[in-house]
Amino acid sequence: MVFASPYGITTLDPAVSYSTELSYMANIYETLIRVNPPGSKERFSYLLATSFSASDDGLKFTFNLRKGVKFHDGTPFTAEAVKYSVERTTALGKGAAFIWGDLASIDIVDDYTVTFVMKKAVPLPLIAASAYASYIISPSMKNKDTAWFDQGNACGTGPYMLKNYKDGESWMLAKFDDYWGGWEGAHVENILVKYTKEALIQQQMLQSGQAALVGRIPLDSYPAVESGKDTTVIYGPSYQNYMAFFNTTRPPLDNVNVRKALAHAILYKDVIDIGFNGMATQARGPVPKRAVRPRRTGGPIRL
Secondary structure (H helix, E strand, O other): OEEEEOOOOOOOOOOOOOOOOHHHHHHHOEOOEEEOOOOOOOOEEEOOEEEEEEOOOOOEEEEEEOOOOEOOOOOEOOHHHHHHHHHHHHHHOOOOHHHHOOEEEEEEEEOOEEEEEEOOOOOHHHHHOOOOOOOEOOHHHOOOOHHHHHOOOOOOOOOEEEEEEEOOOEEEEEEOOOOOOOOOOOOOOEEEEEEOOOHHHHHHHHHHOOOOEEOOOOHHHHHHHHOOOOOOOOEOOOOOOOOOOOOOOOOOOOOHHHHHHHHHHOOHHHHHHHHOOOOOOOOOOOOOOOOOOOOOOOOEOOO
16 A cells, blocks of 8 residues: 655654654554443453553552564563563653653563553553553664664564655565564555655645645545545544643733733634634643534544
């Protein structure tokens, strides 16, 4: 499958990654658990862990790990990889490493059991399921730095391996034959990503058959693509928030009344109706709206 993608790569280091490369990283690397979509029967599904439990005081979380998992380089997945990955992330202190700020220690109970000890009670399962800063990488990468990853190297447990990386141009997500989740059913075996910034070019590639999936097309082109014989538009909830940041340490923005005036001066309805063709909702804070889909709300689902 060819994916004409507007989502570039800032870094390929899973401990540092905190940007639009998420689309690819989440297919190469895995976390212990994953948060299920709103409305699901269960809050979490299990990836590299098979279960977890918490102490009564909420300071210790013990994860039982999945057996028989291999990293892309053939290294077996064990508790050592969990400890190494999280400690590397916290030591680098970049990207979203701050989510581990209340971690006191990681204790290996045995090869397939690991305990996280926290400084205070926090929702550790949500942290372990984070799409940033919680990926597990092979301990065989201990001597590799961010520069090595950014050359196009990767080693996770996900269904796809990174191949043929050409920075800012293209790269391949290739099927990992030994993926623990198996390959039964209808799956895409190889994904060629062509980094394509312009929305119009993505649309042209889609309509001409040069790409099977794109991430962004001009807003006024949605009806044409949606009604096309061989094309469709997928609508779904988006977790993307657009925000403006004020420097509150300098006049006049150090005055709360000035900030309130700016907030009231923004024509939110016009921004939504004109800037997003009606496919957005007004934000009420920094946390994205819960995934409830009103009429044509949200953007295209990401890969």
